[in-house]
Amino acid sequence: MAAPVLVIYDSGSGNTSRMAEAVADGIRAGGREVLVKKAEAVEVSDLQEAPAFAVGSPTYFSNVCWSVKKVIDESIALYGEGGGYALRGRPCAVFTSSGSERDARDCLRMLELAFGLHHQMEVLPGVIRVNGQAEEEVTQRCRDLGESLAGKLRA
16 A cells, blocks of 8 residues: 655644645545644654655745744755655645735745755645635635645656
8 A cells, every 4th residue: 555645734823734634635535545744743754755745834934934944954864865865756735824925935935945946856836825815715726736746646
């Protein structure tokens, strides 16, 4: 049996948590098992074992929260010569909840740089939730993101 797709997140107000659950629902709808974990509980081995993963963070000053940054920092063990680019080519999805569109785009860019540029993963276009958006719309976009991530594993 294939390892589950991992959904990593942290949430301050509950918005990113709801997004993570919707991404997980989409992954399940795409026919894959999923494991949802708060960022502070994620180990490097979780990243290494997952065939794909999604990462969600609330946006703080245009950046990711500390616990997601910790996952990124610890992922250095899987990067470059020491890690041999262990994540190269795997699909990854990113999402954030923010007070403003500009800050959210900056936060997504940080996630794209870490996983796309450095780890050389295939990063899907991210989902942004900005205060005031219709919750149903955000939930559907997150489900679609999860389904797309699961679909990358079938391709």
